[in-house]
Amino acid sequence: MVTDRKGAAAGERLFNFSPGPAVLPLEVLEEIRRDMLCLPGVGSSILEISHRSPAFDEILAETRRGIGGLLGVPDTHEIVFLQGGANLQFSMIPMNLLRGQSQPADFIVTGTWGAGAAKQAALEGSVAVSWDGKSCNYARLPEPGEMAASPQAAYVHLTSNETIQGVQWKQMPQTGDAPLVCDASSDFLSRPVDVSKMGLLYACAQKNAGIAGVTVVVIRKDLLQRSAASLPAMLSYKVHAEKDSRANTPPVFAIYVLSLVCRWIRDTYGDLDNLAAHNAAKAALLYESLDTSEGFYTGHAATACRSDMNVTFRLPSEELEKAFVAEAADEGLVDLQGHRSVGGIRASVYNAMPLAGVEKLRDFMTAFRQSHRSATGPSGTAGGNA
Ligand SMILES: Cc1ncc(COP(=O)(O)O)c(C=O)c1O
Structure with a gap:
């Protein structure tokens, strides 16, 4: 077209x-342009400073505070900044949360992205699809009685907003003891979420929250214990959390933009x-x-x-x-x-x-x-x- x-x-x-x-x-773009050559008080561009410098320490902390403040992230949860887009999470989630578990992961599939996430998880372990809207062309969500989610599931995965079909959960379903895992890539920071009810919430930034390059994962701390020691370090949530999202060089510019967007949301909408x-x-x-x-x-x-x-x-x-x-x-x-x-x-x-x-x-x-x-x-x- x-x-x-x-x-x-x-x-x-x-x-x-x-x-x-x-x-x-626009305000964020203008701020980026204004400070591109030299961050105030730093003497260098955000593109030039070490990810271990005090200036970046502060940007990382501010980004965490921004997300944590807007979403009301409780102390029980950790905010981690990763790369590889939401697509990498389709694999990292089952590698960390399904490997070694006796029960399958449940998927509620309400569109193309949820179907893609289920497909990748099935490469790693056992997956049960508790509802799939394919037969209705992903035009609606399941009614509560239609989902056969197991309370013993390793986790229950859903996509809060299916970007391609344009269907969005208005209220999260009850998943009992099974941790709820939510791909919030296309409605992250667009509305309140009860993070305390989430096992893991993940989102790429390039829709509502910034630019491509950073993916935010908000994970319940106890679930970090599921990450097997045998996992490659860069695929382990536990390692990323322990290393303060700096197991390697993080996407510094994308994190910086995310911090500016959080501030813009707070200043503009409260x-x-x-x-x-x-x-x-x-x-x-x-x-x-x-x-x-x-x-x-x-x-x-x-x-x-x-x-x-x-x-x-x-x-x-x-x-x-x-x-x-x-x-x-x-x-x-x-x-x-x-x-x-x-x-x-x-x-x-x-x-x-x-x-x-x-x-x-x-x-x-x-x-x-x-x-x-x-x-x-x-x-x-x-x-x-x-
Ligand atoms: C709901 C949802 N999940 C996952 C993705 C994939 O994100 P990425 O391209 O960052 O891997 C997208 C991107 O459009 C999306 O809308």
């Missing part, structure tokens, strides 16, 4: 609906409750556009499971979807094409997407529908191959 950014004038920032790496807060309300209001504008479109736009996710992060929908035909993406780009609204595996349209409206961008997209959707209305049937019902 066409996502032509060539028309952007020098210095002109477009409204970027990319699923990740994604839009960053806490995650306020930020979540703002995010929900942004997404609601787009869902309202779908619901009032008389069938021109068809949302993918069931209403109760709609994501506040990734709004996914189809148009009456693939031709119209291509035209939508191209005409939106002409208006400065870019990266709206759905994931290559599912097609359609996806508007990613993470923390840093300004309300003005969402309003402009909403207005564009109305105008586009009016100018292509003939594509729907006489009663307003969508025709074509949506």
Whole structure:
């Protein structure tokens, strides 16, 4: 699909609906630019200082304080900064938490990323899928009675927000004694989470919290004891926790950006409750556009499971979807094409997407529908191959 950014004038920032790496807060980009040559009081760039210097000690501590303060991470949990993206966690989690356990890991699969995580875990050990939404095209989440999760499971894994399909858990399911393991890659720091109920929460940073290169793992301290001594050091949570996330050179710049984003969230919204309300209001504008479109736009996710992060929908035909993406780009609204595996349209409206961008997209959707209305049937019902 066409996502032509060539028309952007020098210095002109477009409204970027990319699923990740994604839009960053302008204030954060400006701070990075301002301090790029020289961190205040340090005399060198963040790109030049040792990861064991006092200046980086402070950045690491501030990042931990930022995440810990926003999420309310209790003393029972450790915050670890890793590399390899969320994808590496698909393997590290079973290596650390499943190896040597007598019971399988349970997976609640609500989309492409959860399915990918289950596949990697099965390479390491025994996996039980307690629910898989594939037959409903990952358009909804399970009802409580539909999941056959075992309370004895080594852990229960789910994906809090499926980035590709746009379905999001509103409330975490009860998992009894089995530790809950949550891939929060695409809604991390976008809303409050009860970390005390989590065995392990992990997220890559490049959607809501910063740039690619760092993955945050928040792990219950007692689970660190499951990491076998025979694991390669770089794959062991225990080693990373003991070495204060500096078992090797960490992604210093990505951690620095994460600290700035945490500060921006605190300064702009105060806490995650306020930020979540703002995010929900942004997404609601787009869902309202779908619901009032008389069938021109068809949302993918069931209403109760709609994501506040990734709004996914189809148009009456693939031709119209291509035209939508191209005409939106002409208006400065870019990266709206759905994931290559599912097609359609996806508007990613993470923390840093300004309300003005969402309003402009909403207005564009109305105008586009009016100018292509003939594509729907006489009663307003969508025709074509949506
Ligand atoms: C929910 C979810 N999990 C995992 C990933 C993979 O992240 P990474 O590319 O950092 O490995 C993504 C990335 O899009 C995601 O959205």
